[in-house]
Amino acid sequence: QVHLVESGxxxxxxxxxxxxxxxxxxxxxxxxxxxWFRQAPGKDRxxxxxxxxxxxxxLTRIAEGRFAISRDNARAMLYLQMSSLKPEDTAIYYCAAxxxxxxxxxxxxxxxxxTVSS
Numbered sequence: 311q312v313h314l315v316e317s318g319x320x321x322x323x324x325x326x327x328x329x330x331x332x333x334x335x336x337x338x339x340x341x342x343x344x345x346w347f348r349q350a351p352g353k354d355r356x357x358x359x360x361x362x363x364x365x366x367x368x369l370t371r372i373a374e375g376r377f378a379i380s381r382d383n384a385r386a387m388l389y390l391q392m393s394s395l396k397p398e399d400t401a402i403y404y405c406a407a408x409x410x411x412x413x414x415x416x417x418x419x420x421x422x423x424x425t426v427s428s
Contacts, residue, residue: 315419318330320424322425324395327394331389332346339386339407340383401423405419
């Protein structure tokens, strides 16, 4: 089990930027695919982006052109740099870790709130 703690959320104006961080407590962090998800009020949780253990990023349509995912294996950290934020980006953002087998998301953080408002 991986313990994940997100930070960096907050209130940001439309068009602004924000960087989320996720601290992982896991000796096997460098072997895990990691991801960011979000859930807006009344909506299902959706994937934002993920990154393989080797550092290959995948950005969903939500993130393409505006967000970037990165990781620091030495520090067991995951990041999500968000820019050109829109009101529809308002959500709780969650950090997640995939099983070493790479077939399901098994660990989740408690989430950090991002609010985009004028």
